[in-house]
Amino acid sequence: xxxxxxxxxxxxxxxxxxxxxxxxxxxxxxxxxxxxxxxxxxxxxxxxxxxxxxxxxxxxxxxxxxxxxxxxxxxxxxxxxxxxxxxxxxxxxxxxxxxxxxxxxxxxxxxxxxxxxxxxxxxxxxxxxxxxxxxxxxxxxxxxxxxxxxxxxxxxxxxxxxxxxxxxxxxxxxxxxxxxxxxxxxxxxxxxx
Numbered sequence: 520x521x522x523x524x525x526x527x528x529x530x531x532x533x534x535x536x537x538x539x540x541x542x543x544x545x546x547x548x549x550x551x552x553x554x555x556x557x558x559x560x561x562x563x564x565x566x567x568x569x570x571x572x573x574x575x576x577x578x579x580x581x582x583x584x585x586x587x588x589x590x591x592x593x594x595x596x597x598x599x600x601x602x603x604x605x606x607x608x609x610x611x612x613x614x615x616x617x618x619x620x621x622x623x624x625x626x627x628x629x630x631x632x633x634x635x636x637x638x639x640x641x642x643x644x645x646x647x648x649x650x651x652x653x654x655x656x657x658x659x660x661x662x663x664x665x666x667x668x669x670x671x672x673x674x675x676x677x678x679x680x681x682x683x684x685x686x687x688x689x690x691x692x693x694x695x696x697x698x699x700x701x702x703x704x705x706x707x708x709x710x711x712x
Contacts, residue, residue: 520601522598523597525590531584538579545569551703554703556697557694561611562611563610567601574590577596606666606668607667607677615661624692629654631654631663632648639677639682640684644687645667645669650664677704677707677712
């Protein structure tokens with residue numbers, strides 16, 4: 520997918536005017552791209568439009584449209600999450616309601632980067648590649664950015680109607696799996712892969 524450039528970003532006034540409709544459209548898109556894996560994990564498959572929305576919202580939250588390099592800084596953070604050829608990119612969220620629960624469970628997830636798999640049809644499972652900035656030997660952030668690098672055969676399988684897509688986590692502290700709905704498979708298969 521093409522990375523975001525300055526021409527993709529609306530200025531503050533323009534964004535504020537279009538934001539309600541833009542947010543509704545992105546929420547529908549995100550709902551189609553979200554998969555629950557067990558009781559405390561959701562996987563959000565990212566694309567160019569979800570990252571464009573993230574950049575716009577960060578500029579808005581920080582009111583940084585006029586700060587030098589603000590847009591470039593957001594591109595540096597979010598352009599790497601736009602999947603490229605033969606890639607899927609996702610945000611994984613470990614969802615616990617209270618700070619106490621997060622401080623209890625998240626430290627147990629050390630090593631999770633060796634336990635998140637994507638299965639596409641009958642092809643070999645693909646281990647997720649984690650952003651090393653959010654994981655270390657002491658603990659794990661509740662939000663993780665991951666990619667799966669696909670073979671041409673896996674990419675083809677992803678695009679095939681009826682192909683079974685499955686997410687699996689087999690960490691000793693968190694074990695769950697989910698079959699991706701056909702609607703979600705079609706949505707992510709529609710990205711330029």
